Amino acid sequence: MSENETLARPPVSQPTTHVDVLIVGAGISGIGGAWHLQQQCPGKTFAILEAQDSFGGTWLTHKYPGIRSDSDLYTFGYRFKPWTGAPIATAEEIRRYMGEVIAEAGLDQHIRYNHRIASAAWSSEHQMWTVTATRGDTGEAVRFTANFLWMCQGYYRHEKGYTPEWPGMEKFQGQLIHPQEWPEELDYSGKRVIVIGSGATAATVVPAMAAKAAHVTMLQRTPTYFRTGRNAIAIADELRSLDIDETWIHEITRRTILRDQAVFTRRTFEEPEVVRQELLANVQTYVGKDYPVDPHFTPGYRPWRQRLAFIPDGDLFQEVAKGRASVVTDEIEGFTEGGIQLKSGQHLEADIIVTATGFNLNVLGDIAFEIDGQPLDFGSTVTYRGMMFTGVPNMAWVFGYFRASWTLRADLVGDFVCRLLRHMDAIGARQVTPALRPEDEGLPLLPWIDPENFNPGYLMRGMHLLPKRIDKPEWQHTQDYWAEKDEFPAIDLTDAAFRYR
Incomplete structure (x- = not known):
């Protein structure tokens, strides 16, 4: 329409x-x-x-x-x-x-x-x-x-979410799912899963599925920047330990976060390369010094030109470090009966493919x-x-x-x-x-x-x-x-x- x-x-x-x-x-x-x-x-x-x-x-x-x-x-x-x-x-x-x-x-x-x-x-x-x-x-x-x-x-x-049309999609014999249309009773225990995408949805789905799936691969054409840290706000925890009223805690914490966000956003415009190196170094601490952060987590654009999601406790990177999840940076040539054929010549096997490819x-x-x-x-x-x-x-x-x-x-x-x-x-x-x-x-x-x-x-x-x-x-x-x-x-x-x- x-x-x-x-x-x-x-x-x-x-x-x-x-x-x-x-x-x-x-x-x-x-x-x-x-x-x-x-x-x-x-x-x-x-x-x-x-x-x-x-x-x-x-x-x-x-x-x-x-x-x-x-x-x-x-x-x-x-x-x-x-x-x-x-x-x-x-x-x-x-x-x-x-x-x-x-x-x-x-x-x-x-x-x-x-x-x-x-x-x-x-x-x-x-x-x-x-x-x-x-x-x-x-x-x-x-x-x-x-x-x-x-x-x-x-x-x-x-x-209905946005899924690109790739050659051979009809050939795939497994389940093809967009996150917006997730089947309530999907059992992915022991299954090989490919999650196509590199945004906040993919970064959420991959670690959530990794514990039960045989393996989860995040397949991306281009990487995304992520921020990481504890899923906690220090000032809020400190104020609660002092029995401060929750209304005060909410407002003080809110203002603190907004101030920090303003500083960070300004820095992405004023010193983008410094911020870029900080973000990549943070990822490297989770995945280990030998992991190829470039190319898998090194975007070609300055930080904040696309949405920059927060990864609590670095859970995505922890699963990569454990080997239960992996990242492949490549382009899709087409779907096959058993997975996805990449333009590099690599073939990824899958029982389930999740298209975390965005919205309409x-x-x-x-x-x-x-x-x-x-x-x-x-x-x-x-x-x-x-x-x-x-x-x-x-x-x-x-x-x-x-x-x-x-x-x-x-x-x-x-x-x-x-x-x-x-x-x-x-x-x-x-x-x-x-x-x-x-x-x-x-x-x-x-x-x-x-x-x-x-x-x-x-x-x-x-x-x-x-x-x-x-x-x-x-x-x-x-x-x-x-x-x-x-x-x-x-x-x-x-x-x-x-x-x-």
């Missing part, structure tokens, strides 16, 4: 439900957004539509072995809810944490599970959105109207959007700070950070949306639409993000679907939390970039 394709709306059998704010998605962003809305705009009615049968988003979709965060939970967790466990957490622990937020705030009464949105249409005449969804448990169509639409559905297609970018939920009867192509809009779009009224989008935790931005967007809604009430406006100011007209339109700055495969494949940017802070997603944390609260809501009705 193309992003601007209009879907025929199914007949609706239930009465239309109206809310002030409709939140799309009950993942980390949607639950956080609902909490902020309830706290900061207590008079607003709202509902959360979730396509899956429970909350959690990515932490519900993925069920592969060892699934965990690759960001620490002091910053990936909400600023308003202290995190008390190990900084790198499992999916189960993250969902338990989110469940506590839902229960404590009474958000469960607002969530509508198994509601997959087909279309969203804005009417300037009525100044509201009409959203049609299908209930997966009954198949019936339901309709909602809302004054404001808050898109918190994430950035990738949950139904999902721009705003693959929903057919219309503005006053005209299909909306988000690729032709310009983003306002990565959360609103020119020509699109009464809608905000949460797209997190690449170099910091996603939820940091979800919290910032939550504050902004609530402040915007209160401002609209104060001036009697029912509609707000971002628009280029006269001084912005005619400036070059650029891709959503500069590929020289950050260039993971899923973004490069789907860049044409994303809104454009202009080389000004207000017309791009800067990816700079350390600037935006001060800029967002200072956004002038009377600026000409906001047009009210």
